[in-house]
Amino acid sequence: MPNLFSPLFSADTVVVESAVHLVDDQLMPEELGCIRQAVERRRAQFGTGRLCARRALALLGLPVVPITVGPGGAPLWPAGAVGSITHTSTYCAVAVKPTPPWRSVGLDAEDLRPIDPSIVPSVLTDSERLWLEDLPSDARDVHALLVFSAKEAYYKLQYPLTGRFLDFHDVEIEVDQKGDAFRVRTRADVPAVLASIEGRFAFAEGKILCGIELL
Ligand SMILES: CC(C)(COP(=O)(O)OP(=O)(O)OC[C@H]1O[C@@H](n2cnc3c(N)ncnc32)[C@H](O)[C@@H]1OP(=O)(O)O)[C@@H](O)C(=O)NCCC(=O)NCCS
Structure with a gap:
């Protein structure tokens, strides 16, 4: 899949993109717990976002941990990273940046x-x-x-x-x-x-x- 978002961010941003697909079997238990009751379409979007986030954190050199859901629906990123997730019905993208120096990112x-x-x-x-x-x-x-x-x-x-x-x-x-x-x-x-x-x-x-x- 071409990397559509990278040109929109500075060079130290890790962007991972994917087609949306059902990946329940690859989610961590804490992540599955966030969407167990959701319909299949929503589980596919959420799960694809988590797998993209995991890959992005690894590329940033950070330990891979579950990305659970925080207040207001915002994903909870581990220390050392800020990030953002988006999905349409078929496409998902995640941008992750090191903090410091970055304070936040949105896509x-x-x-x-x-x-x-x-x-x-x-x-x-x-x-x-x-x-x-x-x-x-x-x-x-x-x-x-x-x-x-x-x-x-x-x-x-x-x-x-x-x-x-x-x-x-x-x-x-x-x-x-x-x-x-x-x-x-x-x-x-x-x-x-x-x-x-x-x-x-x-x-x-x-x-x-x-x-x-x-x-
Ligand atoms: C949260 C919101 C911005 C998501 O946008 P969307 O176009 O509907 O959906 P997207 O697929 O692009 O983004 C969804 C992702 O946004 C992220 N998200 C949700 N709430 C968030 C928040 N409070 N802060 C940061 N990120 C958030 C999540 O990662 C979510 O995906 P996930 O639940 O699978 O992890 C939108 O649904 C919303 O609630 N908006 C209300 C507030 C608003 O829009 N105000 C006017 C703009 S100033």
Whole structure:
């Protein structure tokens, strides 16, 4: 499988990607305990994420331990690593970085599809919607989805540091359309380092990919 996410992160990031498949028999007991009651599709996504995480930790030179589920659903990484997991129905990616120096990382993948118009008002702020209306009509769907994905990636980066739930309207995304970058600004009461951060995005293999990292 090609490595889609690596170009979005700095060089010391370990990215492992995989097709989603059922791997219950390869999970550690503590991990299985987190999803025993889940349906097969969810077990496949969770399990593939854990196997990718295990490979990533080994590549980082860290001992491989179970990655259980912490508060708010965030994966619990061992000392020496920060990481993030994303999956679509068929594809899974994990990014892991050494800490120190890195404080956090977030990534998100979404299948390219029109975003459900009924959720647009709850995902996009007024100024994001104005920006969207200025785009050619055939570019709006994909950019609405890009804003959604960038917010999800930022959410995963900030949560382990703040323990805070954020509403979509707490966060504003500015897309650099000529390049491959976006800026996240938040109105929420978060530490100053999280108030304005740049992330990167790409379109590849029918997906939108967003990555963001914090030193
Ligand atoms: C958690 C959330 C961001 C996941 O995004 P998603 O696009 O639905 O799904 P993805 O497959 O990309 O990501 C799921 C993974 O995110 C990770 N995750 C879940 N909650 C998390 C949290 N609080 N912090 C960090 N990572 C989290 C998990 O690893 C999860 O996979 P796993 O359960 O198999 O381990 C989303 O479901 C959610 O709960 N959002 C609510 C908050 C929000 O979006 N606010 C607006 C954005 S600012």
